[in-house]
Amino acid sequence: MATISLKNVSKKWAGFTGVDALSLDIADGEFLVLLGPSGCGKTTTMRMIAGLETISDGEIWIGDRVVNTLEPKDRDIAMVFQSYGLYPTMSVYENIRFPLRVRKVPRETHHERVMRAAAMVELGDFLERRPAALSGGQRQRVALARAIVRQPTVFLMDEPLSNLDAKLRVSTRAQIKNLHHELKTTTIYVTHDQIEAMTLADRVVVMNRGIVQQVGTPMQIYDRPANTFVAGFIGSPAMNLIEGDIRSGVFTATNMRVEGLAGMPDGPVTLGFRAEDAGVADRGGQISAPVYSMELLGDASMVTVQCGKALAAVKTPKDFRIAIGAPVGITVPASICHFFDARSGHRIEHPGKD
Amino acid sequence: MSVLTAKTSPWMRGAAIGFITLWLLMAAFPFVWTLWGSFKVQGDFFSRQDWLNALYGVQTLAETGSSFTGRGYYGAWVEREFWRSVINTGIVTGFVVVISLTFGTLGGYALSRSTARYAFWILIAALIFRAMPHITLLSGYLLPFFQLGVWGYLSTAIIVLVAINQPFTIWMLNSFFQTIPKDLDESAMVDGCSRFQAFRLVIIPVMWPGVITTGLFSFLLAYNDFAVTAVLLSQENQTMVPKIASFMGSTQVQGNVMFAVSAVVSATVPLFILVLFFQRHIVSGLTAGAVKG
Amino acid sequence: MPHRTFIAFILPSALAMLIFIALPIVSVVVQSLFIEHERVMVTAENCGPFGCKKESHVDEAATAELRRDQPLGRFNGLGTYLDRKHLAAKEVREAFAEASGPIDFLTRVGSLPLYKALGFTLAYTFVVTPLVLILGFMIALAVNALPYFVKGPVIFASLLPMIITPLIGSLILFWMIDANGIIGASLQALFNDPDLSLKASPTLTWITLMVYGVWHSAPFAFVVFYAGLQTLPHDTLESAMIDGANRFERIRFVVLPHLMPLAIFVGLIQLMDNFRVFEPIVGFNAGASATSLSYAIYTDLRSTGAPLFGSAAATSMLTIIGICILMAPVLVRTWRDFKRRH
Numbered sequence: 001m002a003t004i005s006l007k008n009v010s011k012k013w014a015g016f017t018g019v020d021a022l023s024l025d026i027a028d029g030e031f032l033v034l035l036g037p038s039g040c041g042k043t044t045t046m047r048m049i050a051g052l053e054t055i056s057d058g059e060i061w062i063g064d065r066v067v068n069t070l071e072p073k074d075r076d077i078a079m080v081f082q083s084y085g086l087y088p089t090m091s092v093y094e095n096i097r098f099p100l101r102v103r104k105v106p107r108e109t110h111h112e113r114v115m116r117a118a119a120m121v122e123l124g125d126f127l128e129r130r131p132a133a134l135s136g137g138q139r140q141r142v143a144l145a146r147a148i149v150r151q152p153t154v155f156l157m158d159e160p161l162s163n164l165d166a167k168l169r170v171s172t173r174a175q176i177k178n179l180h181h182e183l184k185t186t187t188i189y190v191t192h193d194q195i196e197a198m199t200l201a202d203r204v205v206v207m208n209r210g211i212v213q214q215v216g217t218p219m220q221i222y223d224r225p226a227n228t229f230v231a232g233f234i235g236s237p238a239m240n241l242i243e244g245d246i247r248s249g250v251f252t253a254t255n256m257r258v259e260g261l262a263g264m265p266d267g268p269v270t271l272g273f274r275a276e277d278a279g280v281a282d283r284g285g286q287i288s289a290p291v292y293s294m295e296l297l298g299d300a301s302m303v304t305v306q307c308g309k310a311l312a313a314v315k316t317p318k319d320f321r322i323a324i325g326a327p328v329g330i331t332v333p334a335s336i337c338h339f340f341d342a343r344s345g346h347r348i349e350h351p352g353k354d
Numbered sequence: 355m356s357v358l359t360a361k362t363s364p365w366m367r368g369a370a371i372g373f374i375t376l377w378l379l380m381a382a383f384p385f386v387w388t389l390w391g392s393f394k395v396q397g398d399f400f401s402r403q404d405w406l407n408a409l410y411g412v413q414t415l416a417e418t419g420s421s422f423t424g425r426g427y428y429g430a431w432v433e434r435e436f437w438r439s440v441i442n443t444g445i446v447t448g449f450v451v452v453i454s455l456t457f458g459t460l461g462g463y464a465l466s467r468s469t470a471r472y473a474f475w476i477l478i479a480a481l482i483f484r485a486m487p488h489i490t491l492l493s494g495y496l497l498p499f500f501q502l503g504v505w506g507y508l509s510t511a512i513i514v515l516v517a518i519n520q521p522f523t524i525w526m527l528n529s530f531f532q533t534i535p536k537d538l539d540e541s542a543m544v545d546g547c548s549r550f551q552a553f554r555l556v557i558i559p560v561m562w563p564g565v566i567t568t569g570l571f572s573f574l575l576a577y578n579d580f581a582v583t584a585v586l587l588s589q590e591n592q593t594m595v596p597k598i599a600s601f602m603g604s605t606q607v608q609g610n611v612m613f614a615v616s617a618v619v620s621a622t623v624p625l626f627i628l629v630l631f632f633q634r635h636i637v638s639g640l641t642a643g644a645v646k647g
Numbered sequence: 648m649p650h651r652t653f654i655a656f657i658l659p660s661a662l663a664m665l666i667f668i669a670l671p672i673v674s675v676v677v678q679s680l681f682i683e684h685e686r687v688m689v690t691a692e693n694c695g696p697f698g699c700k701k702e703s704h705v706d707e708a709a710t711a712e713l714r715r716d717q718p719l720g721r722f723n724g725l726g727t728y729l730d731r732k733h734l735a736a737k738e739v740r741e742a743f744a745e746a747s748g749p750i751d752f753l754t755r756v757g758s759l760p761l762y763k764a765l766g767f768t769l770a771y772t773f774v775v776t777p778l779v780l781i782l783g784f785m786i787a788l789a790v791n792a793l794p795y796f797v798k799g800p801v802i803f804a805s806l807l808p809m810i811i812t813p814l815i816g817s818l819i820l821f822w823m824i825d826a827n828g829i830i831g832a833s834l835q836a837l838f839n840d841p842d843l844s845l846k847a848s849p850t851l852t853w854i855t856l857m858v859y860g861v862w863h864s865a866p867f868a869f870v871v872f873y874a875g876l877q878t879l880p881h882d883t884l885e886s887a888m889i890d891g892a893n894r895f896e897r898i899r900f901v902v903l904p905h906l907m908p909l910a911i912f913v914g915l916i917q918l919m920d921n922f923r924v925f926e927p928i929v930g931f932n933a934g935a936s937a938t939s940l941s942y943a944i945y946t947d948l949r950s951t952g953a954p955l956f957g958s959a960a961a962t963s964m965l966t967i968i969g970i971c972i973l974m975a976p977v978l979v980r981t982w983r984d985f986k987r988r989h
Binding site: 366370373405457458461465473474483491492494498513516517518574599611626628641 | 648657673674719793803804808811870932966973
C-alpha cells in the first residue's frame with residue numbers, strides 16, 4: 001500500500017513531447033483512471049510509473065522513495081498489459097507463480113498463494129493449460145491473477161479490457177471493481193473508454209496531447225467539464241457544443257436562441273448541453289430546426305438537428321417518433337447550459353446556474 | 355493459392371510438371387551421380403571409352419573384382435588422413451555455432467528492443483560488413499596474425515568465423531526477436547526480473563525455433579567456408595573443405611582423383627542429413643529476413 | 648532500453664565485429680600503402696686465375712632480417728594502386744592514346760589483370776542475379792501448382808544445390824563436365840566434336856561458371872518466392888477476379904507487386920554474394936580464363952614464396968570501394984525509410 005506522487009513529470013522524444021509537466025497525487029488505496037484518446041500520453045505516464053520508460057524530467061515518488069532511476073523490478077508494482085504478456089511456454093500455474101519465483105519468495109508459500117490468486121479470479125480449473133489453449137477472457141484473468149499473487153503496493157493496468165468482446169468486458173469490469181474493493185491496493189488504470197473510467201474510478205484524470213485536462217471524481221467530470229475537450233469526450237453521446245454569441249444575456253446561434261443568461265459577458269462563446277438534459281418541446285423551444293436524423297436506441301430515441309456546423313442530439317422517450325426533415329422544437333433552458341471560452345475552450349461559470 | 359490455381363488448363367499443368375521434373379533432375383542428379391561414382395575406380399568415373407562404364411563399373415570389376423569398391427574412401431580417410439579434417443571441421447563448426455549464437459542472441463535482442471538511433475546504425479554497419487567479400491578481410495588478418503604468432507590454429511579460425519558471421523547472425527536474430535511482443539519482456543521485468551533474467555527466463559524459451567534456425571545457418575556458414583579456413587589454417591589443422599581443395603592439387607597428378615570424390619561425398623552427407631531433418635527451419639530462416647522486406 | 652543495458656548486451660557481438668571486421672579493414676588500408684622489401688643484394692669480387700669478376704647475389708640473411716624488422720615492407724604510397732596489377736594508370740593511358748577505337752581500347756584494358764577480374768566479377772554478378780530471380784520465380788510458381796503431398800520432397804531436392812558447400816558443389820559439376828565425365832562426354836557426342844572441352848575456351852568457362860552460379864542460388868530465390876506465394880492477399884485476388892482480371896492480369900497486377908519487396912530482398916543478397924564469387928573459380932580450376940576480384944586477392948595471399956600483402960590489400964580496398972558503390976542505393980533507401988519511421 002502506498003501513495004504515488006508525480007511532480008512535473010515530462011517525457012520528451014526528439015522533437016516530440018509525450019507527457020508535459022504532469023503533477024498528480026494519488027492517495028493510498030485509490031482507484032485512479034487515466035483517460036484520453038490514443039496518443040494522449042496516458043500509457044506513457046503509466047509506463048514511466050512502472051519504470052518501462054525513462055523519465056525526461058521531474059520526479060516520481062512511490063511511498064517515500066523517488067523511483068526515477070529504479071528498475072521496474074525494484075518498484076514493487078504489478079502490471080496487467082493490454083495483450084496480457086503471458087509467458088507462452090509456461091502453464092497457467094507457472095505463469096501465476098512466476099513473480100514469486102523470480103523474487104525469491106519462500107518456496108513453501110508459493111502453492112498456497114497461487115491457488116488463492118487463481119481462486120479470486122475463478123481460474124481453478126485451468127491451471128495446467130498453456131495460455132494458447134485459453135480464451136481471451138481466461139487469459140485476461142491469468143494476467144490479473146499474476147498481478148495480485150504477490151500483493152504489490154501498486155497495480156498498473158494498461159487497457160486490460162480492450163481485447164475482450166463487449167459482453168465479457170462488462171463482467172470483467174465488475175470483477176476488477178470487486179477485486180479492488182477486496183484488496184484495497186492503489187490502482188492506476190489506463191483506458192480510452194469513458195464508460196470504464198466512469199464506472200471504475202475513484203478519480204479520473206482526463207488527458208489530451210500530453211497535458212492533464214481535468215482531475216476529478218466521475219461526477220465532477222461529468223457535471224462540470226473543465227473545457228470543451230473534456231465535455232466532448234465524456235458522456236454518451238458526448239456533450240453538444242454549439243458556437244455562438246452572447247449579447248446582453250441572450251445566446252444566439254443558427255436556429256438557436258437561449259435567454260436568461262444575465263451576468264454573462266458579451267462576446268463569442270461555446271455553449272454546451274447534454275442530450276439527456278434537453279427534450280423535445282411541444283411548442284417553441286430554444287432550438288427550432290428540421291430533423292437531421294432520428295435513431296432508435298431501444299431505451300430512448302435520439303433526435304439530431306443542425307445548428308450551423310454543429311450537430312445537436314437530444315434524448316427523447318423511447319416511443320417518440322418524428323419524420324426526418326420535419327420541423328422540431330427543442331428545449332434547452334439556461335439551467336442545463338455549460339459555457340466555454342470560444343478561443344481557449346475553458347469553462348466559464350455563469351452566475352445564474354445553481 | 356486456390357485462387358491462383360483455379361481453372362488451370364491441363365496444358366499449363368503439364369508444362370509445370372515438365373519444368374519441375376527438369377529442375378529436379380538438375381538439382382539432384384549431380385549428387386546421385388557422384389555418390390554412385392564414388393564407389394567406382396577412376397577409369398570408370400572418368401571413362402575414356404564410354405561414360406556408361408560408370409554405371410556398370412566395367413573397370414571397377416576388372417581392377418577390384420567387384421562392381422563396387424571402397425578404395426577411394428579408404429585412400430581418403432586412411433591413407434590421406436581425411437578423418438583429421440573431419441574432426442577439425444567438427445571442432446570448428448561446433449564452437450562457431452555455440453559462440454555465434456551466444457553473442458548473436460544477446461546482440462540481436464538488444465537491437466530488437468532498442469529504439470535509439472545507434473541501434474539502427476549498428477544494423478547498417480552490420481549490413482555493410484555482411485556485403486564485404488570475406489577474402490578482403492583475410493588480407494587484413496594474415497599479416498597481423500603472422501606477427502602475433504596466432505596463425506594456423508583452429509581457435510583463430512573459430513574466432514574469425516564467429517566475427518565474420520556476426521553481421522548475418524544479428525540481422526537474422528533481430529528479425530526473429532522483433533516477432534516477439536515487447537509486452538513479454540516488460541511483464542517479466544515488472545514481475546521482478548532484471549533485463550537479463552527476462553531475456554533468459556522468458557524470451558529465450560519462446561525464441562528456440564528462431565535460435566535453432568539461426569544456428570543452422572551459422573553451421574552452414576562455418577561448414578561451407580573455404581576462404582577463411584584455406585588461408586588461416588596450417589596444413590595439419592586443415593578442415594574438410596580446404597583439405598579437399600589440397601587433394602585436388604596433389605591427387606590429379608597421382609591419378610587419385612577418386613580420393614577427392616570420396617572425400618566430397620563424405621563431406622556432403624552431413625549436409626543431406628541436415629536438410630532432411632531441418633527443411634522447415636531452413637525454409638523459415640530463408641524467409642525470415644525477407645518478410646520485413 | 649537504457650543505454651547501459653544495451654551496451655552490456657551488444658558488447659560481445661560488437662567487439663567481435665570491431666576487432667575482426669573493422670580493424671582488419673584499417674589493416675588493409677595500411678598494408679595497401681606498403682610494398683614488399685626488395686631482396687638485399689651484396690656484391691662480391693670474385694678473383695680467379697682469369698682476373699676479377701664482380702658478382703651480386705641475394706643476401707638471404709639480410710633479407711630475412713629486414714622482413715622481420717619491418718614486416719609491413721617499405722612505404723609505397725599509392726604506388727601499388729597505380730601499378731600494372733591494379734589500376735594500371737600508365738597502361739590505361741597508353742591504351743587510350745594508341746587504341747584505334749572504343750572496342751580496341753576496351754580489349755586492351757580488359758587484358759590488364761584487375762580490369763579482367765573486375766570484368767568477370769561484374770559480368771557474373773549482373774548475369775547470374777537476374778537469372779536466379781527468374782528461375783526461382785518460375786520454380787516457385789510451378790511448385791505452388793503441385794499437389795500437396797509431393798511438395799515436401801520437391802522442396803527437399805530443390806534445396807540441395809544451395810545448401811552444398813560451394814567448393815564441393817563446383818567440384819561435383821567440374822567432374823561431370825570433364826571430357827571423360829558424363830556431361831562432357833555427352834556434349835562431345837552431341838556436337839560430334841571429340842575435342843570439345845568446356846574448360847579450354849574462356850567463353851565456355853565463363854558460361855559454365857555462370858550456369859553453376861544460377862544452379863547454386865536459384866533455390867534461395869525459389870524458397871523466398873514460394874513463401875511469398877503462400878501469403879498472397881486473397882481478398883485482393885478475389886476482387887481482381889470479380890473486377891474481371893484474367894489469370895495473367897492477376898499475376899501482373901496482384902502477384903508480382905506482392906512479391907516485389909521479396910524480389911528486392913533476394914536481388915540485394917544475390918548482388919552481395921555474387922560480387923564475391925570465388926569458390927567456383929577454385930573448384931572449376933578456371934583461374935586461367937576467368938578471375939574475380941576475390942580470386943585475385945586469394946592468389947596474392949597464396950603466392951608461392953612470400954604472400955604479396957601489399958598487392959592483396961590494394962585489390963581488397965578496391966573491392967570494398969566497389970561493394971560500397973554497389974550498395975549505395977540500398978543504404979540510401981534504408982536511411983530514408985528509417986527517417987520516415989522516426
